């Protein structure tokens with residue numbers, strides 16, 4: 001069964017306190033990097049998989065998209081998204097990403113920000129995305145980096161003085177389910193190798209335009225814990241285009 005952690009009251013409350021929840025895209029460390037990789041939205045039909053509060057749908061509309069559809073498994077996240085959204089052209093659908101199935105070539109751009117590591121069957125999803133995108137359409141997604149998801153717990157290892165020793169990486173080639181600790185709560189995620197993330201695109205009709213492992217922005221370095229983000233990659237950004 002698919003986990004719907006963001007509908008859990010405690011988790012939802014904690015998530016709502018994060019900088020990216022309070023400040024929107026400007027509060028997300030990767031935003032400036034991601035923004036530069038986004039295609040031109042003018043007149044485009046956009047789908048956002050795992051849209052959360054809807055920040056990326058709203059951004060797409062603010063930048064000229066003709067319509068946007070945000071899909072998320074969490075009712076609570078979508079309730080917040082609807083409160084924040086002032087564009088009637090945005091439709092929010094409460095559904096697991098795995099069950100999304102629009103007709104062929106329904107979208108010009110498909111986005112997904114930090115949600116695909118919750119999906120078990122990545123290849124099946126990429127095949128569906130291929131079908132739903134028009135020819136020449138763009139797929140841009142961010143996921144937790146395979147170095148970050150490999151071991152599972154996603155916690156630093158500390159010495160007896162409480163100082164960080166290192167971040168554990170283990171079982172890298174064993175893909176599949178992991179139980180991570182995020183915001184002090186157990187959350188199920190799915191680990192995949194970098195090869196799987198990229199080759200699955202290449203083998204299913206996409207060309208890769210850009211790959212970035214974003215570093216924390218200089219102006220956020222004073223945020224507690226941010227300097228430690230230079231010690232290992234936490235995120236992977238991929239931009240691809242449907243070619244065939």
Ligand SMILES: C[S@@+](CC[C@H](N)C(=O)[O-])C[C@H]1O[C@@H](n2cnc3c(N)ncnc32)[C@H](O)[C@@H]1O
Pocket residue numbers: 002003006020049050051052053054055071072073074077095096097098112113114115118119
């Ligand atoms: C880290 S949040 C990111 C939200 C948003 N994309 C952003 O960047 O602000 C992950 C989102 O993915 C959603 N999610 C997790 N698993 C999902 C699934 N199987 N189907 C649809 N949404 C899912 C969660 O409910 C949550 O809103």
